[in-house]
Amino acid sequence: MIPILGLAIGVVLGLLLDPSVPLWLQPYLPIAVVAALDAVFGGIRARFDGIFDAKVFVVSFVSNVVVAGLIVFLGDQLGVGAQLSTAVVVVLGIRIFGNAAAIRRHLFRA
Amino acid sequence: MNAPAPGRPRSLGASLLDQVLAETLDPAYAQAAAARAERARAGGDGTAGEHGWLGRRRGQLLVALTLLVAGLLASIAYGQAAAGQEGREQTRSALRSDIADQSDTADDLVAQLEALTAQVSRTRAQALEVSAVGQHALDELAAAEQGAAVVAVSGPGLQVTMDNAPPAAESDPVGGSAEIAQAGIVQDGDLQLAVNALWASGAEAISINGQRLGATSAIRQAGQAILVDLHPVTAPYVISVIGDRDDLRNRFISTPEAKSLARLTKDYGVVFDYARADELHLPAGTGAELRSARPLDPDEDAATTDPGTGTPDPTPDGG
DSSP states (O other), X not given: OHHHHHHHHHHHHHHHHOOOOOTTTGGGHHHHHHHHHHHHHHHHHHHHHTOOXXXXXXXXXXXXXXXXXXXXXXXXXXXXXXXXXXXXXXXXXXXXXXXXXXXXXXXXXX | OOOOOTTOOOOHHHHHHHHHHHXXXXXXXXXXXXXXXXXXXXXXXXXXXXXXXXXHHHHHHHHHHHHHHHHHHHHHXXXXXXXXXHHHHHHXXXXXXXXXXXXXXXXXXXXXXXXXXXXXXXXXXXXXXXXXXXXXXXXXXXXXXXXXXXXXXXXXXXXXXXXXXXXXXXXXXXXXXXXXXXXXXXXXXXXXXHHHHHHHTTOSEEEETTEEOOTTOOEEEETTEEEETTEEEOSSEEEEEXXXXXXXXXXXXXXXXXXXXXXXXXXXXXEEEEEXXXXXXEOOOOOOOOOOOOOOOTTSXXXXXXXXXXXXXXXXXXX
């Protein structure tokens, strides 16, 4: 229950505060959101599988967001930003789909 | 995990894809669970919950914090996207209102110009009518204006229609836009051919989509649009011609230009049609551009001074 509350508070805070993101950070926001989504789905599936661990969740969340941002940033510097960002989004998307499918199996069979 | 078929070598790419598709859950979860189970077995029962790196409460709190950050990220990204959309919409509507304002100003100026031109003509006619030389000059001016397409005319004639080829039958009306082959689009050269042929066939006045063609009118293409005298005209192009109906038509269709346009229709599907018309009204063109003017010397007799407009010199040998 508390984690869901945290999510809700985060969304409300973001909508209320409406912070202005610095210009150089703006292109990485969508990638960060997708990476965060991947970590969250992974956590939910681990919960359903019964192997959820808070430390692993936190570390996976932070590292996903940071590494995804770093890869896209590196790609921009090298000049292959669009392709690398596509690759990152494709891989994260596959993982999200895999985890969502596992969650669905748990929800509708259990 | 997917095991390779026996005896088949695994390529590097295949194993990478297998891994991505199969290991969608972080293996760290399984490892942590295994480590917990190990500790529980080694440390006896009942103490597994409090032992370990994180107590249960602290764990929940950290997860909540992380989800808070996730929610923050999501709503900030949404806010950015919404603000961007709003900004673009504002820019678009500002540009639209700018265009509308400038169009209104241009229309006002055109109306003003027309009123002033009419006033000038009236004043000139009044000044010239009083003497025979002036009357003669006025008559020549009227003939010249007729030839320069500065007056509106009406009469019987011909209407020639040209249009882009219809889109190909197999172009997708649902998915994408209707594709017209590049060769099927009417170009400025085609319109020029038609207009030249019509002049040669005895046309007295020609207008394209309401734009009257004068002595110095240009038909040219700028990008995708065809411009007549700097006014854009769009397909279908209706060329209204005033002249002797039958004579005009017969002479026009026997010109080599008309034949080549008919070949265009056959080869590329460009629409080329003509029909006689009983009553056509062609608007006046924007003709005489004032190039030099000299104010009347108040001492001289007004009737004998040449007003000096830009129309062709109204002397007997000047024509």
